[in-house]
Amino acid sequence: MRDLTVYNSLSKSKETFIPIHKGLVGMYVCGPTVYSDVHLGNIRTFMSFDVIFRYLKFLGYKVRYVRNITDVGHLVGDEDEGEDKIAKRAKVEGLEPMEVVQKYTNGFHDMMRIFNILSPSIEPRATGHIIDQIEMVQQILDHGFAYVANGSVYFDTLKFAKEKGTYGKLSGRIIEDLLQETRDLKNQGEKRNAADFAIWMKADDRHLMKWNSPWSVGFPGWHLECSAMSTKYLGAHFDIHGGGNDLKFPHHENEIAQNEASCGCAPANYWLHTNMLLMNGRKMSKSDGNTITAEELFSGHSRHVEKPYSPMVVRFFMLQAHYRSTLDLSNEALLAAEKGYKKLMEANAFLQKIKTEDSEKNAAIETKIIQLIDETFDELSDDFNTPKALARLFELVPIINSYKDKKEGFGNISAPTIELLQDCFDKVLFEIMGLRDENARSDPGSEGALDGVMQFIIELRQEARANKDWGTADKIRDVLQAQNIVIKDGKEGTTWNLK
RNA sequence: GGUCGGGUGGCCGAGCGGUUAGGCAGAGGUCUGCAAAACCUUGUACGGCAGUUCGAAUCUGCUCCCGACCUCCA
Numbered sequence: 001m002r003d004l005t006v007y008n009s010l011s012k013s014k015e016t017f018i019p020i021h022k023g024l025v026g027m028y029v030c031g032p033t034v035y036s037d038v039h040l041g042n043i044r045t046f047m048s049f050d051v052i053f054r055y056l057k058f059l060g061y062k063v064r065y066v067r068n069i070t071d072v073g074h075l076v077g078d079e080d081e082g083e084d085k086i087a088k089r090a091k092v093e094g095l096e097p098m099e100v101v102q103k104y105t106n107g108f109h110d111m112m113r114i115f116n117i118l119s120p121s122i123e124p125r126a127t128g129h130i131i132d133q134i135e136m137v138q139q140i141l142d143h144g145f146a147y148v149a150n151g152s153v154y155f156d157t158l159k160f161a162k163e164k165g166t167y168g169k170l171s172g173r174i175i176e177d178l179l180q181e182t183r184d185l186k187n188q189g190e191k192r193n194a195a196d197f198a199i200w201m202k203a204d205d206r207h208l209m210k211w212n213s214p215w216s217v218g219f220p221g222w223h224l225e226c227s228a229m230s231t232k233y234l235g236a237h238f239d240i241h242g243g244g245n246d247l248k249f250p251h252h253e254n255e256i257a258q259n260e261a262s263c264g265c266a267p268a269n270y271w272l273h274t275n276m277l278l279m280n281g282r283k284m285s286k287s288d289g290n291t292i293t294a295e296e297l298f299s300g301h302s303r304h305v306e307k308p309y310s311p312m313v314v315r316f317f318m319l320q321a322h323y324r325s326t327l328d329l330s331n332e333a334l335l336a337a338e339k340g341y342k343k344l345m346e347a348n349a350f351l352q353k354i355k356t357e358d359s360e361k362n363a364a365i366e367t368k369i370i371q372l373i374d375e376t377f378d379e380l381s382d383d384f385n386t387p388k389a390l391a392r393l394f395e396l397v398p399i400i401n402s403y404k405d406k407k408e409g410f411g412n413i414s415a416p417t418i419e420l421l422q423d424c425f426d427k428v429l430f431e432i433m434g435l436r437d438e439n440a441r442s443d444p445g446s447e448g449a450l451d452g453v454m455q456f457i458i459e460l461r462q463e464a465r466a467n468k469d470w471g472t473a474d475k476i477r478d479v480l481q482a483q484n485i486v487i488k489d490g491k492e493g494t495t496w497n498l499k
Numbered sequence: 500g501g502u503c504g505g506g507u508g509g510c511c512g513a514g515c516g517g518u519u520a521g522g523c524a525g526a527g528g529u530c531u532g533c534a535a536a537a538c539c540u541u542g543u544a545c546g547g548c549a550g551u552u553c554g555a556a557u558c559u560g561c562u563c564c565c566g567a568c569c570u571c572c573a
Binding site: 046273278285391401474 | 502514531537539565
């Protein structure tokens with residue numbers, strides 16, 4: 001197995017990835033809070049972890065990938081009296097909270113499918129794990145790192161920080177600074193310190209989602225569900241924990257604290273964080289409206305974009321940036337990605353059709369190809385560097401295309417090398433990067449029929465061309481073009497493909 | 500205000516001590532009835548100012564911008 005290097009947010013450096021159990025990887029990623037449609041920023045994060053999941057599997061690891069659905073406890077606003085996001089939405093839409101949850105969970109799953117993001121191994125919901133969460137609250141209380149106040153339970157951050165000395169390690173926060181926050185929080189009354197946070201909250205009568213507990217009828221705190229569910233399915237100590245950069249603090253920091261307080265050990269060895277998707281140079285965010293939806297991208301109906309872009313173009317666009325860098329979305333960048341994506345897919349489609357035959361081989365090119373293939377996997381193994389891996393693939397494209405033209409000096413590639421190349425493109429593009437060839441005629445039933453018709457039309461056009469009837473030849477091409485079918489007259493005959 | 504990250508050629512985006520990253524756009528050429536595609540050739544950029552070094556986009560200091568987190572967000 002190739003050595004894999006990952007950037008660990010905990011150490012702020014790249015480390016060699018060594019799983020706790022040989023050959024097995026446990027990975028937990030914070031999923032969405034299902035109170036509204038997913039937006040592109042979420043999608044980028046889940047797509048990044050999708051590639052990570054796919055690559056780990058490619059390397060031969062058996063991966064248990066847990067990605068939760070948060071459907072309770074996430075509050076609006078910055079103080080503990082804020083409304084639950086789901087409950088608020090339920091009121092607005094006149095639905096049962098669970099209907100809201102189902103609606104947006106369905107929407108989320110649809111979007112994951114559209115972007116070819118694989119389902120995780122387990123997708124647990126917070127509301128399905130209330131008992132586990134109550135047990136964890138109890139453990140934290142038993143260990144003295146929480147206190148009950150008026151039916152709610154708060155995590156005693158200061159005590160935890162003093163005794164364990166690890167609080168703030170992930171996010172670089174210093175407890176003293178947090179305590180000195182002068183921000184004017186309305187509901188500080190029950191908390192001993194500003195840095196404390198609720199792990200169980202007493203619900204008022206009007207609250208829609210609430211459960212019985214030893215402390216009150218209420219609901220779990222936002223950070224708790226991840227601690228409880230990761231522990232339940234991956235154990236107290238697992239390999240990778242991931243999420244968006246904006247979750248580092250307070251969410252992940254508090255998650256770590258909860259885990260340590262309940263079972264005495266840090267939950268994950270490696271913390272991976274994806275960076276933000278930007279638009280207009282600013283974070284794309286649900287709450288401030290600086291956003292574009294996936295549907296708007298697909299339809300082109302947005303002032304930020306001048307034409308529609310397909311899901312795979314968007315996926316490719318995101319793959320061209322490293323997951324730890326911010327990525328600025330713009331029409332121009334999308335346009336460039338679309339061209340590049342098509343070029344790569346066309347080269348691949350041609351490559352996969354090459355019949356291997358033994359012929360005189362060119363040692364220099366053989367070496368170059370093998371080296372580039374090797375480098376492609378090196379890049380992926382270096383903290384999942386998809387942009388660099390794609391760059392190597394793009395360097396292979398001219399070699400592939402020159403084979404098409406049967407130019408002097410190229411084309412003399414041995415069968416095993418061609419097979420290696422075919423395998424590399426297939427694995428990297430589809431299995432690892434999760435792309436799909438949108439140009440490929442996907443419906444096998446209609447393919448035969450359309451292909452037959454196209455062969456006939458191309459034949460007719462060839463006759464016209466042979467008779468130098470350029471008018472007819474061009475008309476056929478123009479009409480087909482209007483139907484989004486592109487005709488290309490190559491040296492080896494005419495080919496066609498759907499635009 | 501505190502903490503952290505970033506400023507790379509027309510655009511996107513890698514790299515982080517010595518190499519052409521790559522994509523898109525642009526220019527010239529080959530091919531072609533014309534086109535498209537493909538192929539070949541072409542661009543010497545790293546916010547600014549000092550410094551370290553044989554050598555810096557890459558390290559250090561200062562400085563100017565921008566962003567993220569600190570409050571719900573992937």
